[in-house]
Amino acid sequence: MSTVGNNSTSSNNSWLAYGVNTNDQIAVQITMPAAGNVTDLHAYFAGDGVNLPNCVLCLWSSTGTLLAQSSSFNSPSGSRTVNGQQWNDQSITPYAATNGQVLYVGYYRDHSTWDVFSYQTGTGTIYSMSTTSATPVNMSGMSTQTGSIGAYLGYTVPVTGGLKIWNGSAYAKHPVKTWNGSSWVRNPLKSWDGSAWRWRA
Numbered sequence: 001m002s003t004v005g006n007n008s009t010s011s012n013n014s015w016l017a018y019g020v021n022t023n024d025q026i027a028v029q030i031t032m033p034a035a036g037n038v039t040d041l042h043a044y045f046a047g048d049g050v051n052l053p054n055c056v057l058c059l060w061s062s063t064g065t066l067l068a069q070s071s072s073f074n075s076p077s078g079s080r081t082v083n084g085q086q087w088n089d090q091s092i093t094p095y096a097a098t099n100g101q102v103l104y105v106g107y108y109r110d111h112s113t114w115d116v117f118s119y120q121t122g123t124g125t126i127y128s129m130s131t132t133s134a135t136p137v138n139m140s141g142m143s144t145q146t147g148s149i150g151a152y153l154g155y156t157v158p159v160t161g162g163l164k165i166w167n168g169s170a171y172a173k174h175p176v177k178t179w180n181g182s183s184w185v186r187n188p189l190k191s192w193d194g195s196a197w198r199w200r201a
Contacts, residue, residue, distance in 0.1 A: 001039075001182075005030045005105055005152025009044055009083050012118040012150070017048045017080055019114045023128035025139060026117065027060060027106025028151040036155035037094040041070060043107045044150030046078025046085035048114035055109050056136050057090045059153065062102035064139035068095040069108075075115075083118050087150070097155065105153045108136035117149055124148030 005028060018024075026045070041057035052075040059068040070090030078085035088107065097103065104127060109115050111132050119126065126147040129139050 001154050001156060002034070002036065003152050003154050004033060005042075006124075006148055006150050007042065007152040009118060009150050011120040011148070012082050014121050014147075015080055015082055015084070015116060015118045017114060017116040018128075019048075021111050021132055022130055023143070024111045024131050025058070025106065025108050025129045025136065026115075026149065026151075027058070027104040027127045027139060027142075028149055029102060029104055029125065029127065030153065032097045032099060032101045032103065032155070034157055035099045036097060036157045038068065038092065038097050038103075038153050038155045039094050040089065040091045040154040041068075041105055042087055042089050042150075042152050042154070043105070044085055044087050045107060045109075045115050045117035046075050048078070048080070048116040050077050050114075051075070052077075052109055052113055052115055054113075054134075055088065055107060057088065057092070057107050058105070058136050059092065059095060060104040060106075060139045062104075064104070064142065066136055066138050067103070068092045069136050075109075078116050080116055085117055103153070104139060105151050106149075107151075110134070119147040119149045121147055 054072050055075045056072055057070040070092050075088050126145050127142045129142050131137050
């Protein structure tokens with residue numbers, strides 16, 4: 001699994017809280033360093049002193065089109081202090097992103113609630129939009145301010161290399177290594193040792 005975006009809170013030095021019908025969608029812009037399947041989204045925020053219902057992590061295109069979203073979830077209560085919130089981690093239906101594709105990753109919260117998040121001042125751009133929708137929407141007419149929030153995505157890179165082996169009826173592609181969920185592992189092959197086909201690493 002690879003990630004892209006801001007996955008650290010160590011440089012945060014300020015916080016913001018937004019209220020009813022104000023900046024209900026928050027995002028950061030990222031550029032995909034390689035083609036891959038986006039499988040999970042992450043954002044650092046919390047409810048402003050209370051649990052925050054109906055939160056959704058979202059992936060938008062460079063033009064603001066909503067491409068993918070997580071299931072709705074509740075984010076616990078946080079405080080108006082630097083790093084007084086928490087990471088929210090959610091999986092999504094895999095989205096096939098291309099190398100160099102510009103995306104926005106962030107979150108939607110119910111417009112009738114308050115949220116709070118920490119950020120680093122003086123670097124990056126925070127993108128936001130107000131909406132009264134009960135569900136996430138396209139990011140049109142975004143507002144911007146200088147800052148860097150905690151938001152990133154996880155993706156897997158498809159296996160493109162490998163060998164072709166005879167499966168009894170045709171030559172089929174056989175990856176040399178495959179992803180087992182935590183690391184790349186070698187895919188064994190069978191080779192002819194002069195008398196029989198035997199597995200080899």
